[in-house]
Amino acid sequence: METIPKNEEPTVAPPVERLAYSVQEAADMLGVHYFSVYRLIQRGKLKTCHALRGKILVPRTELLKLLETDLR
Amino acid sequence: MNYYERPTPLQEQANREAMQHFTEHLNQFKTNCGALHGIECNLSATANDALKSALLVPGRVIQTDDGTQWQHDVDLSNVTSVCHRHTAAGVEFAVVECLPLNSREIKETLNSGHNVREVLQAFTSDQRQVLSLWKEDVKAHVREHLGEKYPRQDMGIVVESFEIKMARAISETRMHAQSQNRGIRI
Numbered sequence: 001m002e003t004i005p006k007n008e009e010p011t012v013a014p015p016v017e018r019l020a021y022s023v024q025e026a027a028d029m030l031g032v033h034y035f036s037v038y039r040l041i042q043r044g045k046l047k048t049c050h051a052l053r054g055k056i057l058v059p060r061t062e063l064l065k066l067l068e069t070d071l072r
Numbered sequence: 073m074n075y076y077e078r079p080t081p082l083q084e085q086a087n088r089e090a091m092q093h094f095t096e097h098l099n100q101f102k103t104n105c106g107a108l109h110g111i112e113c114n115l116s117a118t119a120n121d122a123l124k125s126a127l128l129v130p131g132r133v134i135q136t137d138d139g140t141q142w143q144h145d146v147d148l149s150n151v152t153s154v155c156h157r158h159t160a161a162g163v164e165f166a167v168v169e170c171l172p173l174n175s176r177e178i179k180e181t182l183n184s185g186h187n188v189r190e191v192l193q194a195f196t197s198d199q200r201q202v203l204s205l206w207k208e209d210v211k212a213h214v215r216e217h218l219g220e221k222y223p224r225q226d227m228g229i230v231v232e233s234f235e236i237k238m239a240r241a242i243s244e245t246r247m248h249a250q251s252q253n254r255g256i257r258i
Binding site: 022032034035040054056 | 169171172178182198201202205206209211216
């Protein structure tokens with residue numbers, strides 16, 4: 001008698017943590033409008049890196065720092 | 073590339089496509105330029121309202137994250153307001169931002185001083201810098217988008233046209249605000 005093989009659960013790759021996010025993505029993570037993110041950047045609350053020919057990227061560490069500061 | 077030349081049919085097509093792709097960004101940008109324009113045009117009236125409020129009505133208390141307590145005078149937007157507090161040197165005014173993040177609110181003093189008009193002018197000047205930052209970022213996104221859709225094609229003229237549109241939105245509001253403050257109609 002053949003044994004019915006158990007359905008193997010599909011392996012889900014762990015989500016890759018990105019190093020940096022666009023302003024729109026950062027706004028979604030913080031739960032604010034992206035104009036507010038530009039304002040946080042302008043006054044130095046969020047440090048950015050300019051990669052890919054001038055596109056503003058917000059490092060993940062900066063977002064976490066802001067959220068952690070915010071939770072204190 | 074000579075930008076005084078007419079765009080090629082491919083550049084015109086790319087421009088139409090990019091305009092469609094970035095419509096939301098452009099509309100949001102224009103809306104925020106308009107909001108800043110409103111604040112600049114009503115600067116004197118807002119300053120007077122804040123002064124009156126500081127002298128007459130005790131407003132609700134807002135405590136910023138550094139522990140300073142301010143009394144609310146006038147709203148500038150849904151996240152910023154003019155506030156005041158009494159100090160040994162006299163009444164101090166500030167533009168305070170209450171920004172609700174996912175976890176809780178950031179409450180921060182953006183600009184402050186004893187002359188409410190100067191505080192508002194410093195605030196609007198900072199907001200212009202924010203708009204410039206936004207403009208440069210959108211320009212970079214447009215450049216990237218066109219680079220992916222039209223590889224090895226010169227789309228500089230299309231990127232330039234986006235920059236001009238956004239710069240015009242900023243400068244139109246500035247010119248209008250300046251003329252309003254001087255009582256000149258244009």
